[in-house]
Amino acid sequence: xxxxPYTRTRAANERLRAHECDACGWVSFPEQPQxxxxxxxxxxxxxxxxxxxxxxxxxxxxxxxPEEFETPLPLAVxxxxxxxxxEPARVYGLFTETDPADIEIGMEAEGVFRRVFDVAGLPIHSxxxxxxxxxxx
Amino acid sequence: xxxxxxxxxxxxxxxxxxxxxxEQYGDYxxxxxxxxxxxxxxxxxxxxxxxxxxxxxxxxDGDQIDAVFAATTSDPFVERGVAAHVAHAVGAGRDTRxxxxxxxxxxxxxxxxxxxxxxxxxxxxxxxxxxxxxSAPAGxxxxxxxxxxxxxxxxxxxxxxxALTDSxxxxxxxxxxxxxxxxxxxxxxxxNRERYLDxxxxxxxxxxxxxxxxxxxPAHDGGWGRKASDALGLDATLVSTFPEVGYTAAAGVFLxxxxxxxxxxxxxxxxxxxxxxxxxxxxxxxxxxxxxxxxTTDEYIQSSxxxxxxxxxxxxxxxxx
Numbered sequence: 001x002x003x004x005p006y007t008r009t010r011a012a013n014e015r016l017r018a019h020e021c022d023a024c025g026w027v028s029f030p031e032q033p034q035x036x037x038x039x040x041x042x043x044x045x046x047x048x049x050x051x052x053x054x055x056x057x058x059x060x061x062x063x064x065x066p067e068e069f070e071t072p073l074p075l076a077v078x079x080x081x082x083x084x085x086x087e088p089a090r091v092y093g094l095f096t097e098t099d100p101a102d103i104e105i106g107m108e109a110e111g112v113f114r115r116v117f118d119v120a121g122l123p124i125h126s127x128x129x130x131x132x133x134x135x136x137x
Numbered sequence: 138x139x140x141x142x143x144x145x146x147x148x149x150x151x152x153x154x155x156x157x158x159x160e161q162y163g164d165y166x167x168x169x170x171x172x173x174x175x176x177x178x179x180x181x182x183x184x185x186x187x188x189x190x191x192x193x194x195x196x197x198d199g200d201q202i203d204a205v206f207a208a209t210t211s212d213p214f215v216e217r218g219v220a221a222h223v224a225h226a227v228g229a230g231r232d233t234r235x236x237x238x239x240x241x242x243x244x245x246x247x248x249x250x251x252x253x254x255x256x257x258x259x260x261x262x263x264x265x266x267x268x269x270x271x272s273a274p275a276g277x278x279x280x281x282x283x284x285x286x287x288x289x290x291x292x293x294x295x296x297x298x299x300a301l302t303d304s305x306x307x308x309x310x311x312x313x314x315x316x317x318x319x320x321x322x323x324x325x326x327x328x329n330r331e332r333y334l335d336x337x338x339x340x341x342x343x344x345x346x347x348x349x350x351x352x353x354x355p356a357h358d359g360g361w362g363r364k365a366s367d368a369l370g371l372d373a374t375l376v377s378t379f380p381e382v383g384y385t386a387a388a389g390v391f392l393x394x395x396x397x398x399x400x401x402x403x404x405x406x407x408x409x410x411x412x413x414x415x416x417x418x419x420x421x422x423x424x425x426x427x428x429x430x431x432x433t434t435d436e437y438i439q440s441s442x443x444x445x446x447x448x449x450x451x452x453x454x455x456x457x458x
Binding site: 010015052070096097113114115116122125133136137 | 150151175176177178179181182185186189217222225226228431432436437439440441442
C-alpha cells in the first residue's frame with residue numbers, strides 16, 4: 001500500500017467508494033475512467049458508496065489458480081447496490097469460504113473484508129463475497 | 138461512567154476439534170474446538186468485521202468516530218500497527234486519533250480504559266477493537282487452543298446498551314505465559330495460576346461494588362475462570378468462548394464480554410477481568426437494555442465448518458498465523 005497505485009485505490013478497495021456518471025447514472029467501480037463506459041461522454045463523476053453485499057448475475061468456478069487462492073474458487077459478476085439511491089454497480093467478485101455447490105445465479109452474497117494479496121509483504125485488503133454467515137446456522 | 142452504544146463479535150468460520158490435533162501426535166484428546174482463521178484473514182480483517190457489527194448496533198457512521206484503539210497480541214508486524222487500518226476501513230476521518238495496544242492479553246482492558254479516559258477529555262465517540270489470530274508451532278501444546286477472533290465496543294453519548302461504570306487495576310509485573318513471534322512458553326502451571334488469582338483478587342478488590350450476575354475471565358487455561366470465581370466467592374454466571382473458540386488473548390477480552398452482554402438482561406452487570414503479562418484490570422460493565430447486535434457471539438459460534446488437521450495447518454501457514 002506504500003506503492004502509489006494501492007494508496008490511490010484504497011478508498012475503493014476498503015470503503016467501496018465508486019463513481020456515478022452525472023450524465024447517465026452508470027456506476028463505475030473500482031476505477032474512475034475519463035469517459036463513461038456506457039454513454040461515452042467525457043464524464044463528470046459524483047462520488048458514491050456501495051453496500052457490502054451483492055446479487056450474483058453470473059459466475060464461473062476456477063479450478064486452477066496460483067497458490068495464494070483457495071480453489072475451487074467461484075468468481076462472479078455481481079450487482080452491488082449503492083448506499084443511497086441509483087443504479088447498482090456491476091463488479092467482478094471473488095468469493096471466499098463458499099462451496100461452488102452453494103452458489104447460484106440470483107443469490108445474494110455478503111461482502112466480507114479480507115486480505116486480497118500482499119505487496120512486498122504488506123497486506124492489501126478489500127471485499128470478497130461469501131454465502132452469508134447467518135445462512136449457515 | 139462511559140456509555141456503550143454498541144458491541145460486536147467476530148469468529149472465523151473454520152474450526153478444528155482439539156482432539157484431531159492431539160491425534161496427530163498420539164496425545165491425549167481434550168474436549169473443545171478451536172477457531173482457525175481463513176487463509177485470507179488477519180488481525181485487521183477480523184477487527185473490521187467486529188467493528189462493523191458494533192457500529193451498526195450503535196447507529197454510528199465512521200466519520201463520527203474521534204478515536205480508534207486496537208488491542209492485539211498477534212500482530213505479525215513489528216512496525217505497521219492495526220488501529221489506523223481499522224480506522225480507514227470503517228470510514229473514520231483523517232482527524233481520528235488512533236492507538237495500538239499490544240504486548241499482553243491485558244492490552245484489551247488497557248484499550249478499554251484508554252477509551253474511557255479519552256471520552257472524559259477530547260473524544261465524543263471511540264471505537265475499541267480487540268483482534269487476535271494466535272500462532273503456535275505444529276505439535277506444540279499451544280497449537281490445540283491457539284484461537285482466532287475479534288470483538289469491538291463503541292463508546293459514546295446517546296442510547297447506551299451498556300456502560301463501563303468502574304475499574305480496578307493490579308500491576309504486579311509478573312509474567313506467566315509469554316510468547317515470541319516464533320514460540321509460546323507456558324511455564325509452571327500451578328505457580329502461574331496462584332499469581333493469576335492474586336492479581337485478579339487485587340484488581341477486583343478495588344471495585345466499589347462486588348455483586349455481579351455475569352463474569353468473564355479470559356485466560357489461556359479454560360479452568361482458571363472457575364478458580365478465580367471461587368476465590369472471589371462470586372455468585373455469577375461464568376461466560377467463556379474458550380470451549381468453542383480457544384484462547385484469543387486480547388481479542389478474548391472483547392469476545393467473552395460480548396458473549397456475556399448477549400445473555401445479560403437490562404440492569405444486570407458483568408465483571409471483566411483482563412489478565413496478561415504484567416497484571417490484571419477488572420472492569421464493571423452494566424447492561425442498560427437487552428439489545429444484541431445482528432449476529433450474536435453464539436450465532437458466530439454456531440455457524441461453523443470443520444477442518445481436517447492438514448487443511449488447518451495450511452491455513453495457518455498461508456495466513457502467517
